[in-house]
Amino acid sequence: MSRRAVQPQGEKVQRRLDWTFPPPPVPREVRHARPAAPVPGRPPVLCVHGAGMGAWAFDRWLPALAAAGWHAVAVSLRGHGESPLPDRAAITSLRHYEHDVLQTITELPAPPVLVGHSLGAVVVQRVLERYRSAPAGVLLSAPPPDHGLALVAALARHDPATLARGVVGLRTRPRARTLVGPGTPQDEAERLVLRLTAEPVPAALQVILPRRRPLIRTPVLVIGGGEDRIVPAATVARTARLLGTRAHLFRGMGHNLHLERGWEDVLEVVLTWLGRTVEVATPGPQAP
Amino acid sequence: MANNPTRDGEGVEDRHDRILVIGAGSSGLTAAKNLRERGFHVDVVEREPHVGGNWNIDGSASRVYDSTRMISSKPFTQYPDFPMPDTAPDYLHHTDVRAYLERYAAHFGLDRVVERSTPVEEVEPLARGFDVALTGADGTRHWRRYRRLVVANGHNWAPKWPTYPGQDTFTGELLHSAGYRSGDQLAGKRVVVVGAGNTGCDIAVEAAHRAEVTVHSTRRAYWYAPKYVLGKPADQVSDLIFALRLPTRLTQALFQATARLVVGRYERYGLPTPDHRFLETHPIVNQQLLYHVGHGAITPKPDVAGFDGDEVVFTDGSRVQADLVLFATGYLIRFPFLPDGLIPGGDRPRLLRNVLHPDRTDLAVIGLIQPDSGQFALVHWQSVLLASFLELESRAPTAAHRYLREAAHQLDDRSQAGIDLVDSTRHLVEVEHAAYARDLEKDLAVLARRLAAVAA
Ligand SMILES: Cc1cc2nc3c(=O)[nH]c(=O)nc-3n(C[C@H](O)[C@H](O)[C@H](O)COP(=O)(O)OP(=O)(O)OC[C@H]3O[C@@H](n4cnc5c(N)ncnc54)[C@H](O)[C@@H]3O)c2cc1C
Numbered sequence: 036m037s038r039r040a041v042q043p044q045g046e047k048v049q050r051r052l053d054w055t056f057p058p059p060p061v062p063r064e065v066r067h068a069r070p071a072a073p074v075p076g077r078p079p080v081l082c083v084h085g086a087g088m089g090a091w092a093f094d095r096w097l098p099a100l101a102a103a104g105w106h107a108v109a110v111s112l113r114g115h116g117e118s119p120l121p122d123r124a125a126i127t128s129l130r131h132y133e134h135d136v137l138q139t140i141t142e143l144p145a146p147p148v149l150v151g152h153s154l155g156a157v158v159v160q161r162v163l164e165r166y167r168s169a170p171a172g173v174l175l176s177a178p179p180p181d182h183g184l185a186l187v188a189a190l191a192r193h194d195p196a197t198l199a200r201g202v203v204g205l206r207t208r209p210r211a212r213t214l215v216g217p218g219t220p221q222d223e224a225e226r227l228v229l230r231l232t233a234e235p236v237p238a239a240l241q242v243i244l245p246r247r248r249p250l251i252r253t254p255v256l257v258i259g260g261g262e263d264r265i266v267p268a269a270t271v272a273r274t275a276r277l278l279g280t281r282a283h284l285f286r287g288m289g290h291n292l293h294l295e296r297g298w299e300d301v302l303e304v305v306l307t308w309l310g311r312t313v314e315v316a317t318p319g320p321q322a323p
Numbered sequence: 324m325a326n327n328p329t330r331d332g333e334g335v336e337d338r339h340d341r342i343l344v345i346g347a348g349s350s351g352l353t354a355a356k357n358l359r360e361r362g363f364h365v366d367v368v369e370r371e372p373h374v375g376g377n378w379n380i381d382g383s384a385s386r387v388y389d390s391t392r393m394i395s396s397k398p399f400t401q402y403p404d405f406p407m408p409d410t411a412p413d414y415l416h417h418t419d420v421r422a423y424l425e426r427y428a429a430h431f432g433l434d435r436v437v438e439r440s441t442p443v444e445e446v447e448p449l450a451r452g453f454d455v456a457l458t459g460a461d462g463t464r465h466w467r468r469y470r471r472l473v474v475a476n477g478h479n480w481a482p483k484w485p486t487y488p489g490q491d492t493f494t495g496e497l498l499h500s501a502g503y504r505s506g507d508q509l510a511g512k513r514v515v516v517v518g519a520g521n522t523g524c525d526i527a528v529e530a531a532h533r534a535e536v537t538v539h540s541t542r543r544a545y546w547y548a549p550k551y552v553l554g555k556p557a558d559q560v561s562d563l564i565f566a567l568r569l570p571t572r573l574t575q576a577l578f579q580a581t582a583r584l585v586v587g588r589y590e591r592y593g594l595p596t597p598d599h600r601f602l603e604t605h606p607i608v609n610q611q612l613l614y615h616v617g618h619g620a621i622t623p624k625p626d627v628a629g630f631d632g633d634e635v636v637f638t639d640g641s642r643v644q645a646d647l648v649l650f651a652t653g654y655l656i657r658f659p660f661l662p663d664g665l666i667p668g669g670d671r672p673r674l675l676r677n678v679l680h681p682d683r684t685d686l687a688v689i690g691l692i693q694p695d696s697g698q699f700a701l702v703h704w705q706s707v708l709l710a711s712f713l714e715l716e717s718r719a720p721t722a723a724h725r726y727l728r729e730a731a732h733q734l735d736d737r738s739q740a741g742i743d744l745v746d747s748t749r750h751l752v753e754v755e756h757a758a759y760a761r762d763l764e765k766d767l768a769v770l771a772r773r774l775a776a777v778a779a
Contacts, residue, residue: 045764045767045768045769045770045771045772046704046707046764046767046768046771047764048704048760048761048763048764048767049757049760049761049764050403051562051566053398054398054399054559054562055398055559055560055562055563055566056559057397057398057559060409060410061409134406137404137405138406138408138409140405141405141406141408141426141430143430144429144430145430145432146430146431165403165404166404166405167360167404168356168360168404168431250771
């Protein structure tokens with residue numbers, strides 16, 4: 036019945052790279068928003084930002100989540116926001132980000148719901164495979180679990196100059212109109228572009244190139260923007276299909292569902308889904 | 324409760340489908356966490372008033388002493404889904420391990436599940452399931468009935484005492500490392516430490532600082548691995564060598580060359596040359612022992628031959644006067660609450676992947692390995708294996724029995740990467756971590772396929 040049964044692999048026990056070259060420690064920027072009246076038994080919600088962003092990307096969502104009764108947390112991955120890179124970073128790749136998220140999880144009082152946006156959603160997919168106690172995952176504008184080649188095609192169509200600069204290794208930022216949907220005013224979009232920082236090449240390449248598909252058992256909600264010019268709606272739909280679910284698409288919105296005009300509607304859908312998924316369902320099969 | 328079973332007129336509380344985990348050390352905690360994650364209902368009973376087992380120095384069966392630091396570095400030791408904190412050093416002090424385990428228990432909600440101060444006294448197997456006698460926190464004994472049992476009582480607590488001629492009439496003090504807690508016990512004494520396990524070497528080093536005289540007696544000459552090589556924790560470097568998957572002899576030669584480079588020739592320190600190849604004994608990770616031997620603070624001696632009044636006699640005929648003989652001679656595998664023979668194999672338990680009972684689907688042991696590396700990570704995967712197996716068993720009992728039959732050939736395959744271990748009781752449950760991880764990964768893939776097949 037579900038496509039999830041198609042997933043072939045078992046667990047990833049051998050993690051040679053992490054055993055022999057463990058990610059060097061860094062201090063992490065972690066922002067919290069706590070509800071005035073916490074709901075007992077509710078898990079925290081941990082948000083992971085996308086490429087070139089930081090914990091600040093959830094500045095709108097955190098207080099809104101807290102107002103809805105959730106302990107909301109956002110972390111800046113190393114080299115983003117206020118989280119520095121280690122002094123002598125050789126390579127920064129997705130496994131380093133995975134480490135940063137796991138470290139943040141261990142500091143929380145209970146297994147959190149994991150929210151990831153774009154590159155952060157790829158990181159969250161990796162974490163969901165490794166950390167199976169998360170009660171739920173929310174993936175915003177998420178590249179598929181196996182590769183993100185469609186991202187290159189989308190950029191070639193909508194913003195070839197940015198793609199060209201990226202390919203020859205120049206520092207680059209996408210155009211404002213590439214980044215957000217039509218509903219967001221130009222000046223807001225420009226301000227967002229100015230906040231972006233460069234994403235290290237190895238991590239960005241990992242998002243695009245074919246990679247091992249993680250085995251995920253956690254219930255996930257996949258959301259995309261109908262006008263997303265970075266991870267197009269059809270690609271988000273593919274992500275959902277490979278994870279055994281269906282994508283929820285917001286017409287008129289672009290790549291930054293949590294920052295663009297209309298973010299409240301997106302959050303509303305997330306809250307409704309969380310209310311259903313986290314508070315009612317118990318994970319896994321019931322012992323007979 | 325009208326229709327509950329009884330024993331000798333006493334009520335037996337039927338716990339139906341809950342799984343009982345015995346022990347809340349690092350193994351019982353991860354067993355409970357992984358079973359719960361798969362949707363099973365779990366009870367955990369723990370004899371001590373706290374969780375953490377061996378790593379809580381206040382526990383009656385804890386065998387750590389105040390200088391204990393881990394010998395395996397963080398990436399090999401930590402649970403894969405709950406890494407040790409970035410702020411902790413490469414090798415944790417036992418107090419940090421305890422704090423880590425307490426945070427693990429709290430994070431995964433096990434704090435509320437573990438029944439503390441509740442020892443299991445006796446287990447009686449039924450045709451399917453078990454009656455379990457417990458003493459509750461209020462001191463009263465009662466019986467419960469469970470369908471499934473997971474034993475995680477640890478295997479580093481029952482002291483193994485050697486016996487030598489004249490031991491009974493020795494005028495000094497005899498102590499097993501099980502009773503050793505702090506260097507204060509050595510202060511100002513003439514001490515003979517017997518045994519070159521990790522504990523024996525730690526105590527010899529401590530004695531070099533505190534005792535008046537320190538003699539270290541070892542049965543054979545061992546390889547002493549350093550804690551750091553090239554500025555990195557040595558296990559992280561050696562795993563690189565393992566990763567090459569070279570022929571065993573070449574791997575051993577590479578290790579020996581590394582040891583030569585870092586440590587030098589043991590003969591220079593007045594130690595005998597190892598009589599076996601590297602990796603053929605459980606690794607001893609100690610960088611300070613040779614330093615103190617080289618400075619004359621520790622006198623190496625061969626095996627003990629016997630005792631004579633206030634003297635210890637060694638197999639080379641030499642004698643020393645001693646106030647304290649400290650046997651760091653290891654621990655025995657014991658399941659005092661289980662009937663004899665329930666776990667097959669006697670002293671060398673025969674379990675599938677050291678976890679599953681070859682004939683019974685209602686009994687498993689978690690944590691019964693001695694890896695050449697960290698323990699928690701591998702025991703986490705043992706628990707995932709058990710949870711997958713029980714999920715298969717609860718969906719399709721015949722498929723689970725078939726799995727046991729088909730896996731039976733593994734019983735003699737001990738995940739030792741083709742290395743022949745020196746025959747010694749310290750290697751009864753020894754596994755080589757990389758080979759064991761590989762084997763568990765394979766088993767888990769097989770179980771995942773079987774589960775998918777019964778779900779389809
Ligand atoms: C000195 C020393 C150093 C070590 N260093 C390392 C290291 O560096 N790295 C590493 O990975 N490992 C190391 N180990 C191995 C260590 O044993 C494991 O790390 C780990 O603590 C074993 O956990 P466990 O849960 O299997 O057993 P334990 O920690 O012994 O826990 C067993 C639990 O079961 C409980 N129990 C027992 N019987 C009953 C009963 N009848 N009813 C109820 N509860 C019961 C006990 O109270 C205890 O809490 C070391 C061990 C020692 C002694």
